[in-house]
Amino acid sequence: MGKTILLTGATGFVGKQILRSLLNAGHSVVALVRPASMGVLDGQQPKLRLLEVEDIFALPVDWWAETFQDCDAAIHAAWYVEPGRYLDSPRNFQCVTGTLVMAEGAARAELSHFVGLGTCVEYHLPSEHLTVDAPLGPKTLYAAAKLSTYHMLDRYFAGLWTNFSWCRLFYLHGEGEHSSRLVPYLRQKLSLGETAKLSKGTQLRDFMDVADAGRMIAGVIDSGQCGPINICSGMPVTIRALAEAIADEYGRRDLLEFGSAEIHPSDPLAVVGVCNALSRG
Known part of the structure; x- marks a missing residue:
């Protein structure tokens, strides 16, 4: 009910x-x-x-x-x-x-x-x-x-x-995401055929x-x-792997420029969770 x-x-x-x-x-x-x-x-x-x-x-x-x-x-x-x-x-x-x-x-x-x-x-x-x-x-x-x-x-x-x-x-990430965030930034650049400037992309994320x-x-x-x-999700994915997966949708990995942006000192190298959420009762 x-x-x-x-x-x-x-x-x-x-x-x-x-x-x-x-x-x-x-x-x-x-x-x-x-x-x-x-x-x-x-x-x-x-x-x-x-x-x-x-x-x-x-x-x-x-x-x-x-x-x-x-x-x-x-x-x-x-x-x-x-x-x-x-x-x-x-x-x-x-x-x-x-x-x-x-x-x-x-x-x-x-x-x-x-x-x-x-x-x-x-x-x-x-x-x-x-x-x-x-x-x-x-x-x-x-x-x-x-x-x-x-x-x-x-x-x-x-x-x-x-x-x-x-x-x-x-x-x-997904519907309604602010344009300044990673995924919308990538999609905007790729859709326009422009180069996306990224860090080395070695950071692990969930x-x-x-x-x-x-x-x-x-x-x-x-x-x-x-x-x-x-x-x-509990799944570790590098920022590079995410960017490449998105670029593959456009067939434009050539537009990804890794290493041209610095990793911010406060940006942690790994943030991966262990999901403990229960299924609905």
């Missing part, structure tokens, strides 16, 4: 896929959407209700407690992630405090399940075998904010009725299509799995 899920970040890169998967699984969704993004989603879908909210991180606890009364669970996919700025932005502080207020509202309403989204860079990197109990060691403000939120929510919900899950995302990640996160509602969950 379907549940009613409150979803934040429903118009985002990952949130859109979570929304699609929840609806496909037969759940009803209350999606919190900013006024400027109201037209992005189809509000005429029978099991989708759009709730207009200017800033979810500025809402009071009473508002959350009242809104959660009609919900069974929540998936919190919203965060500040503006490309080029989010890693060290003080807006991460607002996301942390707003999330904690949201969690308090969920607890007051005795919500059955609260699912938050974390990141693989919460772990101490590099590593080719990141289990959920691997050492933690964030190196950016964004990663530290996510990890701090996880620790606080884990302790907060431990003594309450609400179950808590924390989905750590690895390297996602890549996953965002649609698969959305299904995996939505599946946590049905499986009931709690605690940290690695949302990953």
Whole structure:
């Protein structure tokens, strides 16, 4: 039987896929959407209700407690992630405090399940075998904010009725990806017949299509799995191998120029997860 899920970040890169998967699984969704993004989603879908909210991180606890009364669970996919700025932005502080207020509202309403989204860079990197109990060691403000939120929510919900899950995302690509990221950059250059300037491409990564990640996160509602969950493929792939696979679609490996871009000093040489997500119950 379907549940009613409150979803934040429903118009985002990952949130859109979570929304699609929840609806496909037969759940009803209350999606919190900013006024400027109201037209992005189809509000005429029978099991989708759009709730207009200017800033979810500025809402009071009473508002959350009242809104959660009609919900069974929540998936919190919203965060500040503006490309080029989010890693060290003080807006991460607002996301942390707003999330904690949201969690308090969920607890007051005795919500059955609260699912938050974390990141693989919460772990101490590099590593080719990141289990959920691997050492933690964030190196950016964004990663530290996510990890701090996880620790606080884990302790907060431990003594309450609400179950808590924390989905750590690895390297996602696919529909709706920002143009500055690797895969869109490659496709743009290759489609124009232009040279793609890349690093040596020796870094190992755990890549996953965002649609698969959305299904995996939505599946946590049905499986009931709690605690940290690695949302990953578990498959180590070099950036070079990924680039070559994409270039082969165009028949243009000759346009890949490896070694012309430097590997950033903060870029870990290996980030590969061990997936522990359960199948839907």
